[in-house]
Amino acid sequence: MSEAPLAAIRSLPSWLLGRAAARGRSLVADALAVEGAKMWSHVVLSAVRDLAPVAQADLGRAVGLDPKDLVGVLNDLQSAGLVLREPDPNDRRKNAVSLTASGERLLERCEKAAREANDALLAPLTPAERGQFTALLVRISGRDR
Template sequence: MSEAPLPAIRSLPSWLLGRAAARGRALVAEALAAEDMRMWHHVVLSAVRDLAPVAQADLGRAVRLDPKDLVGVLDDLQGARLVVRAPDPKDRRKNAVSLTPRGARLLERCEKAARAANDELLAELSPAEREQLTGMLRRISGTAAG
Protein backbone atom coordinates (compact mmCIF):
# COMPACT_ATOMS: atom_id res chain seq x y z
CA MET A 1 0.00 0.00 0.00
CA SER A 2 1.68 3.20 -1.18
CA GLU A 3 -0.77 5.70 0.30
CA ALA A 4 -1.35 6.23 4.03
CA PRO A 5 -4.69 4.83 5.18
CA LEU A 6 -7.61 7.16 5.82
CA PRO A 7 -6.66 9.91 3.34
CA ALA A 8 -10.02 11.68 3.79
CA ILE A 9 -9.56 11.89 7.57
CA ARG A 10 -5.87 12.77 7.36
CA SER A 11 -6.64 15.70 5.06
CA LEU A 12 -8.96 17.38 7.59
CA PRO A 13 -7.51 20.45 9.31
CA SER A 14 -9.11 19.31 12.57
CA TRP A 15 -7.27 15.98 12.41
CA LEU A 16 -3.98 17.69 11.56
CA LEU A 17 -4.43 20.23 14.37
CA GLY A 18 -5.16 17.41 16.79
CA ARG A 19 -2.00 15.56 15.78
CA ALA A 20 0.09 18.72 16.05
CA ALA A 21 -1.45 19.52 19.44
CA ALA A 22 -0.76 16.01 20.73
CA ARG A 23 2.88 16.25 19.61
CA GLY A 24 3.20 19.70 21.16
CA ARG A 25 1.70 18.55 24.47
CA ALA A 26 4.03 15.56 24.56
CA LEU A 27 7.10 17.71 23.90
CA VAL A 28 6.13 20.28 26.54
CA ALA A 29 5.15 17.61 29.07
CA GLU A 30 8.53 15.94 28.63
CA ALA A 31 10.35 19.26 29.03
CA LEU A 32 8.36 20.12 32.16
CA ALA A 33 8.93 16.67 33.62
CA ALA A 34 12.66 17.44 33.61
CA GLU A 35 11.77 20.21 36.11
CA ASP A 36 9.50 17.80 38.03
CA MET A 37 6.49 19.80 36.85
CA ARG A 38 3.23 18.76 35.22
CA MET A 39 1.27 20.70 32.61
CA TRP A 40 -1.59 21.93 34.82
CA HIS A 41 0.86 22.88 37.55
CA HIS A 42 2.76 24.99 35.02
CA VAL A 43 -0.46 26.61 33.73
CA VAL A 44 -1.60 27.46 37.26
CA LEU A 45 1.82 28.83 38.29
CA SER A 46 1.88 31.03 35.20
CA ALA A 47 -1.64 32.32 35.86
CA VAL A 48 -0.83 33.01 39.52
CA ARG A 49 2.20 35.03 38.45
CA ASP A 50 0.11 37.05 35.99
CA LEU A 51 -2.93 37.59 38.25
CA ALA A 52 -1.60 37.55 41.83
CA PRO A 53 -2.87 38.01 44.32
CA VAL A 54 -5.80 36.15 42.80
CA ALA A 55 -8.85 34.66 44.47
CA GLN A 56 -8.89 30.91 44.08
CA ALA A 57 -12.28 30.99 42.30
CA ASP A 58 -11.06 33.65 39.85
CA LEU A 59 -7.92 31.61 39.20
CA GLY A 60 -10.01 28.54 38.37
CA ARG A 61 -12.13 30.53 35.93
CA ALA A 62 -9.04 32.10 34.32
CA VAL A 63 -7.44 28.73 33.57
CA ARG A 64 -10.76 26.93 33.01
CA LEU A 65 -10.03 24.24 35.57
CA ASP A 66 -12.71 22.53 37.65
CA PRO A 67 -12.59 23.83 41.25
CA LYS A 68 -11.95 20.33 42.67
CA ASP A 69 -9.02 19.83 40.30
CA LEU A 70 -7.68 23.30 41.03
CA VAL A 71 -7.63 22.56 44.76
CA GLY A 72 -5.49 19.49 44.11
CA VAL A 73 -3.07 21.42 41.93
CA LEU A 74 -2.84 24.24 44.49
CA ASP A 75 -2.31 21.74 47.31
CA ASP A 76 0.61 20.27 45.36
CA LEU A 77 2.06 23.70 44.58
CA GLN A 78 1.66 24.92 48.15
CA GLY A 79 3.17 21.70 49.49
CA ALA A 80 6.21 22.32 47.28
CA ARG A 81 6.36 25.93 48.59
CA LEU A 82 5.73 27.36 45.12
CA VAL A 83 2.56 29.31 46.02
CA VAL A 84 0.95 30.65 49.17
CA ARG A 85 -2.74 30.95 49.94
CA ALA A 86 -3.78 33.71 52.30
CA PRO A 87 -6.95 35.65 53.01
CA ASP A 88 -7.84 37.77 49.98
CA PRO A 89 -7.17 41.45 50.78
CA LYS A 90 -10.36 42.36 48.85
CA ASP A 91 -12.57 39.79 50.61
CA ARG A 92 -11.19 38.08 53.72
CA ARG A 93 -13.70 35.25 53.33
CA LYS A 94 -11.82 34.08 50.23
CA ASN A 95 -8.33 32.74 49.67
CA ALA A 96 -5.93 34.62 47.42
CA VAL A 97 -3.02 32.83 45.79
CA SER A 98 0.44 34.30 45.20
CA LEU A 99 3.72 32.98 43.86
CA THR A 100 6.65 32.46 46.21
CA PRO A 101 10.19 33.39 45.16
CA ARG A 102 10.87 29.65 44.78
CA GLY A 103 7.79 29.36 42.54
CA ALA A 104 8.94 32.31 40.43
CA ARG A 105 12.36 30.70 39.89
CA LEU A 106 10.81 27.36 38.91
CA LEU A 107 8.32 29.06 36.61
CA GLU A 108 11.17 30.84 34.83
CA ARG A 109 12.91 27.50 34.20
CA CYS A 110 9.65 25.89 33.07
CA GLU A 111 8.92 28.71 30.64
CA LYS A 112 12.39 28.32 29.15
CA ALA A 113 11.84 24.56 28.81
CA ALA A 114 8.38 25.07 27.24
CA ARG A 115 9.78 27.57 24.73
CA ALA A 116 12.50 25.08 23.75
CA ALA A 117 9.87 22.36 23.30
CA ASN A 118 7.80 24.67 21.10
CA ASP A 119 10.91 25.51 19.08
CA GLU A 120 11.36 21.78 18.50
CA LEU A 121 7.71 21.44 17.49
CA LEU A 122 8.02 24.26 14.96
CA ALA A 123 11.58 23.50 13.80
CA GLU A 124 10.45 22.90 10.19
CA LEU A 125 8.98 26.41 9.94
CA SER A 126 10.75 29.69 9.26
CA PRO A 127 10.33 32.51 11.79
CA ALA A 128 7.79 34.18 9.47
CA GLU A 129 5.84 30.91 9.11
CA ARG A 130 5.84 30.46 12.90
CA GLU A 131 4.40 33.93 13.36
CA GLN A 132 1.81 33.33 10.64
CA LEU A 133 0.80 29.96 12.10
CA THR A 134 0.47 31.43 15.58
CA GLY A 135 -1.70 34.24 14.25
CA MET A 136 -3.94 31.83 12.36
CA LEU A 137 -4.27 29.55 15.39
CA ARG A 138 -5.30 32.54 17.52
CA ARG A 139 -7.95 33.45 14.97
CA ILE A 140 -9.50 30.00 14.69
CA SER A 141 -9.28 29.31 18.43
CA GLY A 142 -10.88 32.62 19.36
CA THR A 143 -7.84 33.52 21.48
CA ALA A 144 -6.86 37.16 21.52
CA ALA A 145 -3.23 38.08 21.08
CA GLY A 146 -1.37 39.28 24.09
Template sequence: MAEAPLLAIRTLPSWLLGRAAARGRALVAAALAAEGMKMWHHVVLSAVRDLAPVAQADLGRSVGLDPKDVVGILNDLQSAGLVVRAPDPTDRRKNAVSVTEEGARMLARCEKVARVATDELFAPLSATERDQFMGLLIRISGTDG
Protein backbone atom coordinates in the same frame (compact mmCIF):
# COMPACT_ATOMS: atom_id res chain seq x y z
CA MET B 1 -5.29 0.69 -6.51
CA ALA B 2 -6.54 1.11 -2.95
CA GLU B 3 -6.59 4.52 -1.33
CA ALA B 4 -4.24 5.05 1.63
CA PRO B 5 -5.93 4.14 4.92
CA LEU B 6 -7.86 7.02 6.49
CA LEU B 7 -6.85 9.43 3.73
CA ALA B 8 -10.13 11.33 4.07
CA ILE B 9 -9.53 11.73 7.82
CA ARG B 10 -5.80 12.47 7.59
CA THR B 11 -6.42 15.37 5.23
CA LEU B 12 -8.94 17.13 7.48
CA PRO B 13 -7.43 20.30 8.96
CA SER B 14 -9.04 19.49 12.32
CA TRP B 15 -7.33 16.10 12.40
CA LEU B 16 -3.96 17.62 11.47
CA LEU B 17 -4.34 20.37 14.09
CA GLY B 18 -5.21 17.75 16.69
CA ARG B 19 -2.12 15.72 15.79
CA ALA B 20 0.11 18.82 15.94
CA ALA B 21 -1.44 19.83 19.27
CA ALA B 22 -0.91 16.35 20.70
CA ARG B 23 2.72 16.37 19.60
CA GLY B 24 3.22 19.86 21.03
CA ARG B 25 1.62 18.87 24.35
CA ALA B 26 3.79 15.75 24.55
CA LEU B 27 6.97 17.72 23.90
CA VAL B 28 6.09 20.40 26.46
CA ALA B 29 4.88 17.85 29.03
CA ALA B 30 8.16 15.94 28.76
CA ALA B 31 10.17 19.15 29.13
CA LEU B 32 8.15 20.22 32.17
CA ALA B 33 8.40 16.75 33.72
CA ALA B 34 12.19 17.05 33.55
CA GLU B 35 11.77 20.13 35.79
CA GLY B 36 9.44 18.21 38.13
CA MET B 37 6.32 20.02 36.88
CA LYS B 38 3.04 18.73 35.44
CA MET B 39 1.21 20.58 32.66
CA TRP B 40 -1.80 21.76 34.69
CA HIS B 41 0.43 22.68 37.61
CA HIS B 42 2.43 24.87 35.23
CA VAL B 43 -0.75 26.46 33.87
CA VAL B 44 -2.06 27.23 37.36
CA LEU B 45 1.30 28.50 38.61
CA SER B 46 1.60 30.77 35.57
CA ALA B 47 -1.94 32.08 36.11
CA VAL B 48 -1.21 32.75 39.79
CA ARG B 49 1.83 34.79 38.81
CA ASP B 50 -0.15 36.78 36.23
CA LEU B 51 -3.22 37.37 38.43
CA ALA B 52 -1.81 37.44 41.98
CA PRO B 53 -3.06 37.90 44.48
CA VAL B 54 -5.96 35.87 43.13
CA ALA B 55 -8.88 34.15 44.81
CA GLN B 56 -8.97 30.39 44.23
CA ALA B 57 -12.40 30.57 42.56
CA ASP B 58 -11.26 33.31 40.19
CA LEU B 59 -8.14 31.30 39.43
CA GLY B 60 -10.20 28.25 38.51
CA ARG B 61 -12.42 30.28 36.19
CA SER B 62 -9.43 31.92 34.52
CA VAL B 63 -7.86 28.58 33.54
CA GLY B 64 -11.09 26.63 33.03
CA LEU B 65 -10.64 24.10 35.83
CA ASP B 66 -13.16 22.70 38.26
CA PRO B 67 -12.72 24.22 41.76
CA LYS B 68 -11.86 20.85 43.34
CA ASP B 69 -9.11 20.33 40.76
CA VAL B 70 -7.73 23.80 41.46
CA VAL B 71 -7.63 23.04 45.19
CA GLY B 72 -5.67 19.81 44.58
CA ILE B 73 -3.18 21.53 42.28
CA LEU B 74 -2.76 24.42 44.72
CA ASN B 75 -2.19 21.94 47.55
CA ASP B 76 0.62 20.37 45.50
CA LEU B 77 2.10 23.76 44.58
CA GLN B 78 1.92 24.97 48.17
CA SER B 79 3.51 21.76 49.48
CA ALA B 80 6.37 22.33 47.03
CA GLY B 81 6.77 25.91 48.30
CA LEU B 82 5.78 27.44 44.95
CA VAL B 83 2.67 29.34 46.09
CA VAL B 84 1.26 30.74 49.31
CA ARG B 85 -2.34 31.20 50.36
CA ALA B 86 -3.39 34.04 52.60
CA PRO B 87 -6.73 35.59 53.48
CA ASP B 88 -7.92 37.78 50.62
CA PRO B 89 -7.51 41.40 51.77
CA THR B 90 -10.80 42.34 50.05
CA ASP B 91 -12.79 39.36 51.39
CA ARG B 92 -11.43 37.48 54.42
CA ARG B 93 -13.74 34.53 53.66
CA LYS B 94 -11.62 33.76 50.59
CA ASN B 95 -8.02 32.72 50.14
CA ALA B 96 -5.79 34.74 47.83
CA VAL B 97 -2.94 32.88 46.17
CA SER B 98 0.47 34.32 45.28
CA VAL B 99 3.69 32.91 43.84
CA THR B 100 6.71 32.53 46.10
CA GLU B 101 10.26 33.39 45.05
CA GLU B 102 10.88 29.68 44.46
CA GLY B 103 7.69 29.54 42.39
CA ALA B 104 8.94 32.42 40.25
CA ARG B 105 12.26 30.63 39.73
CA MET B 106 10.43 27.41 38.81
CA LEU B 107 8.26 29.32 36.32
CA ALA B 108 11.31 30.85 34.68
CA ARG B 109 12.85 27.38 34.22
CA CYS B 110 9.58 25.91 32.96
CA GLU B 111 8.98 28.73 30.50
CA LYS B 112 12.49 28.26 29.13
CA VAL B 113 12.12 24.50 28.59
CA ALA B 114 8.60 24.96 27.15
CA ARG B 115 10.03 27.42 24.59
CA VAL B 116 12.74 24.91 23.66
CA ALA B 117 10.09 22.19 23.24
CA THR B 118 8.00 24.53 21.10
CA ASP B 119 11.05 25.32 19.00
CA GLU B 120 11.42 21.57 18.41
CA LEU B 121 7.78 21.39 17.28
CA PHE B 122 8.24 24.35 14.94
CA ALA B 123 11.69 23.30 13.68
CA PRO B 124 10.43 22.48 10.17
CA LEU B 125 9.15 26.08 9.79
CA SER B 126 11.10 29.24 9.00
CA ALA B 127 10.78 32.21 11.37
CA THR B 128 8.40 33.87 8.92
CA GLU B 129 6.29 30.70 8.67
CA ARG B 130 6.17 30.42 12.48
CA ASP B 131 4.90 33.99 12.81
CA GLN B 132 2.35 33.41 10.06
CA PHE B 133 1.23 30.10 11.57
CA MET B 134 0.83 31.65 15.03
CA GLY B 135 -1.23 34.48 13.56
CA LEU B 136 -3.47 31.99 11.79
CA LEU B 137 -3.87 29.85 14.91
CA ILE B 138 -4.87 32.91 16.93
CA ARG B 139 -7.45 33.85 14.31
CA ILE B 140 -9.08 30.42 14.12
CA SER B 141 -8.87 29.74 17.87
CA GLY B 142 -11.06 32.72 18.71
CA THR B 143 -8.51 34.14 21.14
CA ASP B 144 -6.80 37.47 21.01
CA GLY B 145 -3.35 36.05 21.57
Protein backbone atom coordinates in the same frame (compact mmCIF):
# COMPACT_ATOMS: atom_id res chain seq x y z
CA MET C 1 -10.81 1.47 -2.90
CA SER C 2 -8.47 4.06 -4.40
CA GLU C 3 -7.19 5.81 -1.24
CA ALA C 4 -5.05 4.44 1.56
CA PRO C 5 -7.05 3.59 4.70
CA LEU C 6 -8.11 6.73 6.56
CA ALA C 7 -6.52 9.04 3.95
CA ALA C 8 -9.66 11.16 3.82
CA ILE C 9 -9.73 11.55 7.61
CA ARG C 10 -5.99 12.13 7.93
CA SER C 11 -6.13 14.97 5.41
CA LEU C 12 -8.74 16.97 7.39
CA PRO C 13 -7.41 20.14 9.03
CA SER C 14 -9.08 19.11 12.29
CA TRP C 15 -7.20 15.78 12.27
CA LEU C 16 -3.90 17.46 11.47
CA LEU C 17 -4.41 20.12 14.16
CA GLY C 18 -5.21 17.43 16.69
CA ARG C 19 -2.05 15.52 15.81
CA ALA C 20 0.06 18.69 15.97
CA ALA C 21 -1.54 19.64 19.30
CA ALA C 22 -0.86 16.19 20.73
CA ARG C 23 2.77 16.39 19.64
CA GLY C 24 3.09 19.89 21.12
CA ARG C 25 1.53 18.82 24.43
CA SER C 26 3.87 15.83 24.58
CA LEU C 27 6.97 17.94 23.89
CA VAL C 28 5.98 20.53 26.50
CA ALA C 29 4.94 17.91 29.09
CA ASP C 30 8.27 16.11 28.68
CA ALA C 31 10.20 19.40 28.98
CA LEU C 32 8.25 20.40 32.09
CA ALA C 33 8.76 16.97 33.64
CA VAL C 34 12.53 17.56 33.50
CA GLU C 35 11.88 20.60 35.72
CA GLY C 36 9.68 18.53 38.04
CA ALA C 37 6.48 20.23 36.86
CA LYS C 38 3.25 19.20 35.19
CA MET C 39 1.25 21.07 32.56
CA TRP C 40 -1.45 22.33 34.94
CA SER C 41 1.16 23.36 37.50
CA HIS C 42 2.82 25.49 34.85
CA VAL C 43 -0.50 27.03 33.79
CA VAL C 44 -1.52 27.80 37.38
CA LEU C 45 1.89 29.22 38.33
CA SER C 46 1.81 31.46 35.27
CA ALA C 47 -1.70 32.71 36.05
CA VAL C 48 -0.84 33.32 39.70
CA ARG C 49 2.16 35.38 38.67
CA ASP C 50 0.04 37.44 36.27
CA LEU C 51 -2.93 37.92 38.63
CA ALA C 52 -1.51 37.74 42.17
CA PRO C 53 -2.73 38.08 44.70
CA VAL C 54 -5.71 36.30 43.18
CA ALA C 55 -8.77 34.76 44.78
CA GLN C 56 -8.81 31.02 44.28
CA ALA C 57 -12.20 31.11 42.53
CA ASP C 58 -11.01 33.84 40.14
CA LEU C 59 -7.87 31.82 39.42
CA GLY C 60 -9.95 28.77 38.51
CA ARG C 61 -12.08 30.82 36.13
CA ALA C 62 -9.01 32.44 34.58
CA VAL C 63 -7.40 29.10 33.71
CA GLY C 64 -10.63 27.20 33.00
CA LEU C 65 -10.04 24.55 35.64
CA ASP C 66 -12.78 22.91 37.70
CA PRO C 67 -12.60 24.13 41.33
CA LYS C 68 -12.01 20.60 42.68
CA ASP C 69 -9.14 20.07 40.24
CA LEU C 70 -7.69 23.48 41.06
CA VAL C 71 -7.65 22.64 44.76
CA GLY C 72 -5.58 19.54 44.00
CA VAL C 73 -3.10 21.51 41.89
CA LEU C 74 -2.85 24.24 44.54
CA ASN C 75 -2.40 21.67 47.31
CA ASP C 76 0.53 20.17 45.41
CA LEU C 77 2.04 23.59 44.67
CA GLN C 78 1.63 24.73 48.26
CA SER C 79 3.12 21.49 49.64
CA ALA C 80 6.14 22.07 47.39
CA GLY C 81 6.49 25.64 48.71
CA LEU C 82 5.67 27.21 45.33
CA VAL C 83 2.51 29.19 46.23
CA LEU C 84 0.97 30.72 49.31
CA ARG C 85 -2.74 30.67 50.10
CA GLU C 86 -3.66 33.30 52.63
CA PRO C 87 -6.92 34.97 53.58
CA ASP C 88 -7.84 37.60 50.99
CA PRO C 89 -7.47 41.03 52.63
CA ASN C 90 -10.55 42.25 50.72
CA ASP C 91 -12.73 39.28 51.68
CA ARG C 92 -11.50 37.10 54.55
CA ARG C 93 -13.86 34.29 53.45
CA LYS C 94 -11.69 33.76 50.34
CA ASN C 95 -8.14 32.58 49.84
CA ALA C 96 -5.72 34.78 47.91
CA VAL C 97 -2.97 32.90 46.06
CA SER C 98 0.50 34.26 45.36
CA LEU C 99 3.86 32.87 44.27
CA THR C 100 6.76 32.21 46.58
CA ALA C 101 10.34 32.93 45.49
CA SER C 102 10.72 29.20 44.75
CA GLY C 103 7.55 29.32 42.64
CA GLU C 104 8.93 32.25 40.66
CA ARG C 105 12.20 30.41 39.99
CA LEU C 106 10.39 27.23 38.91
CA LEU C 107 8.09 29.24 36.65
CA GLU C 108 11.09 30.87 34.94
CA ARG C 109 12.59 27.42 34.27
CA CYS C 110 9.23 26.09 33.04
CA GLU C 111 8.77 29.04 30.68
CA LYS C 112 12.22 28.45 29.20
CA ALA C 113 11.51 24.71 28.83
CA ALA C 114 8.12 25.38 27.19
CA ARG C 115 9.65 27.88 24.74
CA GLU C 116 12.32 25.35 23.78
CA ALA C 117 9.69 22.62 23.31
CA ASN C 118 7.63 24.92 21.09
CA ASP C 119 10.76 25.77 19.11
CA ALA C 120 11.27 22.04 18.55
CA LEU C 121 7.63 21.67 17.47
CA LEU C 122 7.97 24.47 14.93
CA ALA C 123 11.51 23.58 13.81
CA PRO C 124 10.37 22.53 10.29
CA LEU C 125 9.08 26.08 9.67
CA THR C 126 11.03 29.18 8.77
CA PRO C 127 10.77 32.14 11.17
CA ALA C 128 8.30 33.84 8.80
CA GLU C 129 6.21 30.66 8.57
CA ARG C 130 6.20 30.37 12.39
CA GLY C 131 4.76 33.86 12.68
CA GLN C 132 2.18 33.21 9.99
CA PHE C 133 1.24 29.83 11.44
CA THR C 134 0.77 31.30 14.92
CA ALA C 135 -1.33 34.16 13.54
CA LEU C 136 -3.53 31.68 11.68
CA LEU C 137 -3.94 29.55 14.79
CA VAL C 138 -5.03 32.62 16.74
CA ARG C 139 -7.62 33.40 14.07
CA ILE C 140 -9.12 29.92 13.90
CA SER C 141 -9.06 29.47 17.69
CA GLY C 142 -11.28 32.52 18.08
CA ARG C 143 -8.78 34.31 20.33
CA ASP C 144 -8.73 37.37 18.08
CA ARG C 145 -12.40 38.10 18.74
